[in-house]
Amino acid sequence: MAKRAQVGNTAELPDLEDLVGYNLKRAYVTLQVDFRATLEADDLAPRVFSALSLVVQYPKITQSALARMLGIERSGLVAIVDSLEARGYLARASVPGDRRVQALVPTAVGARAHAAAAVAVREHEARMLADLSAEEVTQLVALLRKIRARGEQS
Amino acid sequence: MAKRAQVGNTAELPDLEDLVGYNLKRAYVTLQVDFRATLEADDLAPRVFSALSLVVQYPKITQSALARMLGIERSGLVAIVDSLEARGYLARASVPGDRRVQALVPTAVGARAHAAAAVAVREHEARMLADLSAEEVTQLVALLRKIRARGEQS
DNA sequence: TATTGTTATACTCTATAACTATA
DNA sequence: TATAGTTATAGAGTATAACAATA
Numbered sequence: 089m090a091k092r093a094q095v096g097n098t099a100e101l102p103d104l105e106d107l108v109g110y111n112l113k114r115a116y117v118t119l120q121v122d123f124r125a126t127l128e129a130d131d132l133a134p135r136v137f138s139a140l141s142l143v144v145q146y147p148k149i150t151q152s153a154l155a156r157m158l159g160i161e162r163s164g165l166v167a168i169v170d171s172l173e174a175r176g177y178l179a180r181a182s183v184p185g186d187r188r189v190q191a192l193v194p195t196a197v198g199a200r201a202h203a204a205a206a207v208a209v210r211e212h213e214a215r216m217l218a219d220l221s222a223e224e225v226t227q228l229v230a231l232l233r234k235i236r237a238r239g240e241q242s
Numbered sequence: 243m244a245k246r247a248q249v250g251n252t253a254e255l256p257d258l259e260d261l262v263g264y265n266l267k268r269a270y271v272t273l274q275v276d277f278r279a280t281l282e283a284d285d286l287a288p289r290v291f292s293a294l295s296l297v298v299q300y301p302k303i304t305q306s307a308l309a310r311m312l313g314i315e316r317s318g319l320v321a322i323v324d325s326l327e328a329r330g331y332l333a334r335a336s337v338p339g340d341r342r343v344q345a346l347v348p349t350a351v352g353a354r355a356h357a358a359a360a361v362a363v364r365e366h367e368a369r370m371l372a373d374l375s376a377e378e379v380t381q382l383v384a385l386l387r388k389i390r391a392r393g394e395q396s
Numbered sequence: 397t398a399t400t401g402t403t404a405t406a407c408t409c410t411a412t413a414a415c416t417a418t419a
Numbered sequence: 420t421a422t423a424g425t426t427a428t429a430g431a432g433t434a435t436a437a438c439a440a441t442a
Contacts, residue, residue: 102360102364103295103299104292104295104296104299106383107363107367108273108367108371108379108382108383108386109273109274109277109288109363109366109367110292111383111386111387111390112266112269112270112273112386113270113274113288114313114386114390115266115386115387115389115390116266116267116270117313118389118390118392118393118394119262119263119266119389119393120263120267121393122393123263133431133432134263134267135432138258138264141257141258142258145257145258150400150401151400151401152399152400152401159268159271160432160433160434161433161434161435162400162401162402163401163402163403163404163433163434163435163436164432164433164434165401166401166402166403180401186399186400186441186442187400187440187441187442188399188400188401188440188441188442189399189400189401189441190400190401206256209261209263210256212263213261213262213263216389216392216393217262217389217392218392219388219389219391219392220385220388220389224385225262227381227385228262228265228382228385229260229262229265231374231378231381231382232262232265232266232268232269233265233269234373234374235269235272235273235370235371235373235374236265236268236269236272237373238272238370238371238372238373239272239273239275239276239370240272287408287409289409304423304424305423305424306422306423306424314409314410314411315410315411315412316423316424316425317410317411317412317413317424317425317426317427318409318410318411319424320424320425320426323424334424340418340419340422340423341417341418341419341423342417342418342419342422342423342424343418343422343423343424344423344424
């Protein structure tokens with residue numbers, strides 16, 4: 089299996105497989121496919137689970153703040169919140185001071201659904217990361233955060 | 243800023259930010275946005291760049307083999323190959339033994355375009371990974387490959 | 397003027413299914 | 420029967436632009 093054609097390369101041309109971005113995407117897709125399968129029974133897409141998580145974690149968060157935290161547009165969040173509200177997982181509550189905003193508050197049902205889903209997600213991650221030690225997982229997360237921080241600063 | 247509501251949690255409920263999958267996605271999106279901006283002038287989307295890379299690396303590869311390597315469906319590859327062929331970056335060559343297959347061979351123009359794009363991509367990665375040491379980058383790639391391997395084995 | 401939530405819209409990515417021509 | 424390439428199609432996911440209500 090001949091690799092790169094015989095071009096006179098003095099500088100090293102990295103193989104696709106050596107690029108961080110390529111490996112990042114492949115690992116992301118791999119994990120994401122299993123994540124979807126994990127929460128398919130609960131009918132929770134990754135984004136919907138993420139939104140519910142943050143609403144449980146930060147009750148009364150506004151949609152704008154939530155969209156900012158998730159790194160998506162406000163407009164894109166509407167359908168997600170609609171979906172969670174339709175299931176009775178959260179409510180849009182009006183805020184006394186400012187009549188523009190809608191505070192998102194989790195219901196008891198929503199909190200329970202989230203807790204159950206979180207258990208399934210933890211199992212999913214344990215399964216998918218079985219080949220990594222605890223230290224490796226910790227360092228992986230630290231490195232991923234560094235990449236994100238660098239990109240978001242600009 | 244009150245974190246999780248006061249539910250009687252004995253087990254640790256991990257925050258969204260502690261999930262590997264969530265951090266993986268955010269880092270992926272961050273890197274990918276800059277990648278797109280980097281190759282926008284060359285009009286090369288990530289997938290098109292990846293496909294061109296592999297055709298340069300493995301001349302005469304078939305579309306089916308290329309799709310398998312990239313982890314996408316054969317049907318999805320058609321538009322990518324069409325796009326590269328339209329620019330004159332590669333040619334679909336018929337193979338003597340089997341008249342069903344189309345061997346993908348890079349042109350000289352395609353090889354040069356790829357080399358130039360690869361330089362830009364290397365600069366992009368150097369910029370985005372400036373906060374990571376060489377060892378950290380190496381380990382990051384190793385960990386990402388472990389995740390991918392685990393997922394693809396099943 | 398600026399911000400919140402919203403709608404309308406369009407574009408990219410990707411998968412599934414079915415077709416054809418070959419094997 | 421099975422495989423390579425292709426077409427048609429549909430469904431996510433996401434962004435942009437504009438709007439009404441409110442600040």
